[in-house]
Amino acid sequence: MSDVADLAAELDGIELSTDRALLKQKSRDFYWYSPILKAQLDGKSAELIARPKDETEVLRVLAACRARRVPVTVRGGGTGNYGQCVPLEGGVLLDMTAMSAPIALKDGVVEVEAGAKMIDLDLWCRERGWELKLWPSTKRTATIGGFVAGGGAGVGGIAHGTMRERGNLIGARVATMQDPPRVLDLEGLAANPVNRTYGTTGVLTRIRVPLAPAQAWRDVAIAFPDFVPASRFALDLAFSDGIPKKMCGVFDSQLPPFFKGLADAVPAGHALVLAMVTPAGLGALAELAAEHGGRIVAEQDAVAAERDPDATPFYEYCWNHTTLQVLKKDRGVSYLQCRFPFEDTLKAVEAVRIPFRDEVWMHTECVRFGGRTTMSALPVIRWRSAERLYEIIRAFEAAGIGIANPHVLTIEEGSGYRRVPGDQLGFKRMADPLGLLNPGKMRDFTIEEHAA
Ligand SMILES: Cc1cc2nc3c(=O)[nH]c(=O)nc-3n(C[C@H](O)[C@H](O)[C@H](O)COP(=O)(O)OP(=O)(O)OC[C@H]3O[C@@H](n4cnc5c(N)ncnc54)[C@H](O)[C@@H]3O)c2cc1C
Known part of the structure; x- marks a missing residue:
């Protein structure tokens, strides 16, 4: 971008920065978990940061950038794993964190500005008797x-x-990149084109999500002599409709020693299950664990833990935090994202866990898709080379396991389906015809095709 100073002048009144250290920091996310992405993305940077405080300022930034054909990459907390908010072509980094106000909570639905931190939003909802249904392990x-x-x-x-x-x-x-940029209010299925599109189809300014009644969640850690009974327990818990639960992850015995704060509680060589259940579900969970040969080794108030900066809520060992916990002690690892079949789930897990056990440390999470329960996995992988990674991926796929590849940059390559849904591509053509929103991240969109 040759005219940063001109653009900055045009955006007078909006919080801007060209500070080099800040540009470097805000142009990164956690892509470095992947040695492949690290090699591709190190050094990429925006040239100007804009931090709008409302929709009017968002539209001003988009209009100025559109007029000058300057790319815009949106950023929230910058905790993405695939370089999603790394600007591939420079330009403006749109920092959304000043737009963080809750707007309304009515009938179990919250409307909130898109830059709200999830922990703050959940707390605000809790004060009103509700909680978020879903959050990432990076909630804080x-x-x-x-x-x-x-x-x-x-x-x-x-x-x-x-x-x-x-x-x-x-x-x-x-907010779109049309001529002129405008704000669309999308409801229900109409909002699908902005759901997991890496900020390529518009700038989310407000979100409406449904809530669940707030619960006093308990974190529970259960040790098992082996991974198989631990997994059977986890699946039984997932199917136990009488036990209200928020999370259940299973870790093979190589992983707990990396979990600072929990490692000492787990006997050597044991597999671990981390679960979140309501106080009412604790008794039934303990019985189920005993039936599978498990022993509760730690328990805490999950809600208090996430508000205490010195404490670790158990979800910060789960999902992709497992990789982070290992990376804190051993930088020679990376990870994969898998989805196991609904039928014979554990058989599929074992089909890859056993042969690769020396280099793939299995970690699964119970999850529902379309009303059916299975396990996702974010196994930690001893890094050897890109070639070896792709050998492992091929072996997993041959065993019927879906892979959402976290070592690629585009939405399509990272998707288990290897494509973006048609409505997302069509929406992109309408909302960002010049391809200025996070360019390079939606592979199937080409400007040439649409340039007229
Ligand atoms: C240790 C670790 C654990 C993780 N665990 C999970 C997990 O459990 N579940 C999970 O889903 N992910 C997980 N992630 C990935 C990431 O933390 C989450 O997806 C998180 O919700 C991203 O939010 P963010 O505000 O940090 O987004 P960012 O990283 O800032 O942005 C992510 C993408 O969204 C776009 N974007 C951001 N804000 C907007 C907006 N307002 N409008 C349009 N586009 C926007 C960005 O351009 C980018 O493409 C994990 C990552 C790490 C490092």
Whole structure:
């Protein structure tokens, strides 16, 4: 971008920065978990940061950038894993964190500005008797806009599925890159084109999501002599409709020693299950654990733990935090994202866990898709090379396991389906015909095709 100073002058009154250290910091996310992405993305940077405080300022930034053909990459908390908010072509980084106010809570639906931190939003809802149905394990730093645009699975998935489940995203307001940029209010299915599109189809300014009645969640850690009974227990818990639960992850015995704060509680060589249940479900959970040979080794108030900066809520060992816990002690690992079949789930897990056990440390999470329960996995992988990674991926796929590849940049390549839904591509052509929103992240969109 040759005219940063001109653009900044035009955006006078909006919070802007060209500070080099801040540009570097805000142009990154957690892509470095992948040695492949690290090699591709290190050094990429925006040239100007704009931090709008309302929709009017968002529209001003978009209009100025459109007129000058300057790319815009949106950023929330910057906790994405695939370089989603790394600007590939420079330009403006649109920092949404000043737009964080809750707007309304009515009939179990909250409307909130997209830059709200999920922990703050959940607390605000809790004070009114409600809680978020879903959150990522990065709840303490991620924004709701980033979760919708870049994530969508995580804590709560065992009960409510993912953000793509019908009804989990009620609506959104989104600013487009049309001529002139405008704000659209999308409801229900109409909001699908902005659901997990990495900010390529518009800037989310407000989100509406349904809530669940607030619960006094308990974190429970259960040790098992082996991974198989631990997994059987986890699946039985997932299917136990009488036990209200928010999370259940299973970790093979190589992983607990990396979990600072929990490691000492888990006997050496044991597998671990981490679950979140309501106080009413604790008794039934203990009985179920005993039936499978498990022993409760730690328990805490999950809600108090997430508000205490010195404590670790158990979800910060789960989902992709497992990789982070290992990386804190051993930088020679990376990870994969898998989805196991609904039928014979454990058989499929074992078909890959056993042969790769030396280099793939299995970690699964119980989750629902379309009303059916299975396990997702974010196994930690001893890094050898890209070639070896793709050998492992091929072996997993041959065993019928779906892979959402976290070592690629585009929505399509990272998707288990290897494509973006047609309505998202069509919406992109309408909302961002010049391809200025996070360019390079939606592979199937080409400007040439549409340039007229
Ligand atoms: C340790 C660790 C654990 C994780 N665990 C989980 C997990 O359990 N579940 C999960 O789903 N993900 C997980 N993630 C990934 C990530 O933390 C989440 O997806 C998170 O919700 C992203 O939110 P963010 O505000 O940090 O988004 P960012 O990283 O800032 O952005 C993510 C994407 O969304 C776009 N975006 C952000 N805000 C907007 C907006 N307002 N409008 C349009 N586009 C926008 C960005 O351009 C980018 O493409 C994990 C990551 C790490 C590092």
